[in-house]
Amino acid sequence: MGPSHRRPAVAKLRGLTGWLFVAPALAFYAVFVLRPITLTFQYSLYDWDGIGPSTWVGPANYGKVFTDPDLFESLVNAVKLIVFFSAIPVVLGLAIAATIRRIAASRLALIARTVLFLPQVIPLVAAGIAWSWLLASTGVINQLLSLVGLGGVTRAWLGDFATALPAVGLIGAWVLLGLCTLLLLAGMSKIDPALYEAARLDGAGAWREFVSITVPSLRQEIAVCVTVTVIAALASFDIIYISTQGGPGNTTMVPGLQIFYLAFSEREVGMASALAVVLMVLVIACALPIQWFAKDGNK
Amino acid sequence: MARRVRPGRSGAALVIAMGTLAAACAAPGSDSPRPQATSASPVSAAPTCGTAPITMNGYFETGFPLPKALTTEFTKQHPNVTWNIREDQFAVITQNAPRVLADNPPDLMRLPQVSELVKDNLLKNLDGYATAFGWDKWPASQLQQLRLGPGGRPRGEGSLYALGLNFSMTGVFYNKKLAAQVGMSAPPATLAEFDAVLAKAKSAGITPIVQFNGGATGGLAFPLQNLMASYGPPEPINDWIFQKPGATIDTPSNLRAAQHLERWIKAGYFQKDVNAVDYATMMSRFIGGKGLFMFDGDWESGNLDKQMAGNVGFSLMPPVQEGGKRAAMSAPLTFGIAANAKNADCAAFFLNWVATDKRAREIGVEVGGSRPMGPADAYMPTVKAGTVTAGTLAAGANIAKDNGAMDFIANATGAIYAKSWTPQLQKLVAGQQTPQELLKTVQADYAGQLEGN
Numbered sequence: 001m002g003p004s005h006r007r008p009a010v011a012k013l014r015g016l017t018g019w020l021f022v023a024p025a026l027a028f029y030a031v032f033v034l035r036p037i038t039l040t041f042q043y044s045l046y047d048w049d050g051i052g053p054s055t056w057v058g059p060a061n062y063g064k065v066f067t068d069p070d071l072f073e074s075l076v077n078a079v080k081l082i083v084f085f086s087a088i089p090v091v092l093g094l095a096i097a098a099t100i101r102r103i104a105a106s107r108l109a110l111i112a113r114t115v116l117f118l119p120q121v122i123p124l125v126a127a128g129i130a131w132s133w134l135l136a137s138t139g140v141i142n143q144l145l146s147l148v149g150l151g152g153v154t155r156a157w158l159g160d161f162a163t164a165l166p167a168v169g170l171i172g173a174w175v176l177l178g179l180c181t182l183l184l185l186a187g188m189s190k191i192d193p194a195l196y197e198a199a200r201l202d203g204a205g206a207w208r209e210f211v212s213i214t215v216p217s218l219r220q221e222i223a224v225c226v227t228v229t230v231i232a233a234l235a236s237f238d239i240i241y242i243s244t245q246g247g248p249g250n251t252t253m254v255p256g257l258q259i260f261y262l263a264f265s266e267r268e269v270g271m272a273s274a275l276a277v278v279l280m281v282l283v284i285a286c287a288l289p290i291q292w293f294a295k296d297g298n299k
Numbered sequence: 300m301a302r303r304v305r306p307g308r309s310g311a312a313l314v315i316a317m318g319t320l321a322a323a324c325a326a327p328g329s330d331s332p333r334p335q336a337t338s339a340s341p342v343s344a345a346p347t348c349g350t351a352p353i354t355m356n357g358y359f360e361t362g363f364p365l366p367k368a369l370t371t372e373f374t375k376q377h378p379n380v381t382w383n384i385r386e387d388q389f390a391v392i393t394q395n396a397p398r399v400l401a402d403n404p405p406d407l408m409r410l411p412q413v414s415e416l417v418k419d420n421l422l423k424n425l426d427g428y429a430t431a432f433g434w435d436k437w438p439a440s441q442l443q444q445l446r447l448g449p450g451g452r453p454r455g456e457g458s459l460y461a462l463g464l465n466f467s468m469t470g471v472f473y474n475k476k477l478a479a480q481v482g483m484s485a486p487p488a489t490l491a492e493f494d495a496v497l498a499k500a501k502s503a504g505i506t507p508i509v510q511f512n513g514g515a516t517g518g519l520a521f522p523l524q525n526l527m528a529s530y531g532p533p534e535p536i537n538d539w540i541f542q543k544p545g546a547t548i549d550t551p552s553n554l555r556a557a558q559h560l561e562r563w564i565k566a567g568y569f570q571k572d573v574n575a576v577d578y579a580t581m582m583s584r585f586i587g588g589k590g591l592f593m594f595d596g597d598w599e600s601g602n603l604d605k606q607m608a609g610n611v612g613f614s615l616m617p618p619v620q621e622g623g624k625r626a627a628m629s630a631p632l633t634f635g636i637a638a639n640a641k642n643a644d645c646a647a648f649f650l651n652w653v654a655t656d657k658r659a660r661e662i663g664v665e666v667g668g669s670r671p672m673g674p675a676d677a678y679m680p681t682v683k684a685g686t687v688t689a690g691t692l693a694a695g696a697n698i699a700k701d702n703g704a705m706d707f708i709a710n711a712t713g714a715i716y717a718k719s720w721t722p723q724l725q726k727l728v729a730g731q732q733t734p735q736e737l738l739k740t741v742q743a744d745y746a747g748q749l750e751g752n
Contacts, residue, residue, distance in 0.1 A: 046326065051398070159575025
């Protein structure tokens with residue numbers, strides 16, 4: 001449509017029509033996203049048990065989030081989980097996707113793709129239960145270890161202070177690996193084969209191809225993977241609720257679980273809201289730079 | 300191509316968005332209509348369920364068949380009463396209790412820790428019914444834990460806010476076959492004898508105690524409190540649980556108990572993976588004969604009689620001195636009536652029926668496995684001799700005689716179990732906490748939680 005001299009009234013009407021189309025989504029967003037966020041922020045400034053009258057406490061709840069060792073420790077645990085939920089799936093996913101791509105034509109590639117993506121289809125609660133059986137003191141993992149002569153290291157992985165957090169992280173890595181692999185594989189199929197051909201003509205090996213062509217071309221896909229998995233790590237709840245409930249001795253306590261306990265068991269709605277706001281800010285603080293980084297690379 | 304939105308338009312969007320946020324203006328909790336504190340409802344004659352058709356709303360705990368068995372029998376005797384029952388796991392009931400009582404008040408509900416519910420005026424004061432039905436003439440110890448002072452503190456005295464379907468009790472279950480293997484012909488009579496049996500079992504390659512202590516449920520609180528009752532009197536423990544002013548858990552006798560528990564841990568009397576064992580795993584291990592002792596309650600008596608018929612015994616925790624008084628954690632299976640319940644009279648009539656009707660008391664023992672509530676001279680159903688149910692009922696009578704009923708240390712505040720006992724006991728198992736510091740930390744958390752209320 002070329003530039004036309006529309007009368008202002010028509011333009012106004014068009015604008016209104018536009019808003020009319022946006023209105024349902026906007027209303028939905030306002031009621032179910034903006035309003036809860038605002039209410040959570042408001043609650044975070046009160047001492048409230050969820051039923052009775054509330055007392056204004058200002059920013060005191062936020063102070064407690066950072067000074068109460070239990071609450072702060074849960075934030076630290078969430079950051080530690082990023083290694084398992086994000087770093088392992090993305091790095092391993094890249095390697096696996098590159099391998100699958102090389103054997104793309106074979107039936108093995110199809111099988112590998114399906115098997116790796118399967119954890120995404122299984123409900124997280126079921127995955128949590130299955131893994132807590134595998135990791136139990138008499139579970140398959142300990143049986144295998146004993147079989148190969150490593151009976152000395154067997155333990156209740158989810159009940160041990162040193163291994164509970166890595167064990168929970170492992171479950172998360174298992175769940176998210178398939179998602180990352182599939183996303184990266186899809187991204188790889190978009191890379192122009194001519195680039196590889198040119199590189200090979202220049203004498204590049206498989207590793208050089210991977211580093212100089214595959215990874216840079218996947219910048220956006222990697223950014224999506226990292227964003228999704230970092231958020232999954234920071235906001236983790238279900239796997240941990242099912243497998244350890246934050247134990248032993250708070251070693252696997254994460255903010256999501258802590259918020260749940262604070263709000264519904266301890267009935268400290270104000271504290272729970274404050275921690276939720278801090279968690280939201282933390283998620284945004286992690287996700288925004290990743291987004292910015294991806295866009296920057298796009299130019 | 301991105302279309303630029305003029306500031307005026309986004310301003311309009313902001314107005315729309317802000318409009319939906321209007322509810323955020325008032326302080327939270329100020330807008331919801333809240334019931335006022337109910338004083339004893341004046342009840343002239345004992346209320347009944349009448350003769351007109353009536354549907355009772357119940358909110359019960361999943362996995363425990365007793366309440367439904369009772370309501371079914373009640374409908375048989377009072378056909379005008381039908382039941383609309385919602386069930387949830389106890390943890391869910393705990394989380395939902397305040398909101399359900401406020402928004403959708405049930406006539407009869409399984410209750411978690413009641414202090415905060417009373418503080419928020421969510422439960423009906425039952426004093427009027429107690430007078431009308433004569434509950435105040437029952438042995439006082441049955442109702443002590445259900446009495447609360449104004450505002451929910453302290454517990455143990457004041458108005459009655461709930462009633463029990465029965466009175467459950469905890470102690471030590473033992474596997475008779477394994478007991479015979481280590482030469483234990485009768486339950487130990489002193490703590491020293493108990494220790495000797497544990498040591499014998501350990502050296503015979505039998506797990507001395509199966510217990511749960513994983514996740515958010517620190518089951519070592521069971522042996523700990525039993526040891527507390529061996530070393531000291533139960534009254535100060537009850538005072539602490541009831542939030543009496545000045546009460547502390549950090550006492551010399553409790554320290555001895557915690558140190559004793561630590562010795563058991565260090566001696567390897569619990570399974571190595573106890574920090575990863577949940578309640579269901581503990582039950583399946585004990586039933587599977589994988590351990591000699593288990594600290595648990597008589598709500599499992601019926602189950603154990605079925606699954607380990609003839610092979611399971613029950614004993615109260617032995618005292619330090621032979622012949623000393625015994626105490627046990629025992630508490631009513633707590634049910635209450637919402638402050639705004641529609642059929643409160645009928646619910647109260649039902650609770651009275653559970654305690655006084657002959658058939659109801661039989662169901663209470665057969666299905667529930669615990670002693671019925673009610674007058675001291677009420678009909679007591681007979682149980683087959685030699686069953687563990689018979690054992691727990693007899694032990695209950697002993698506890699009543701010794702005045703040794705204690706509430707559970709996990710019930711002192713709404714958060715003390717998950718927030719304090721559980722992580723501290725898990726740390727004790729892992730050798731990351733000392734008995735001294737454990738009690739100090741729990742006491743500090745307790746004080747902090749009371750202050751916060």
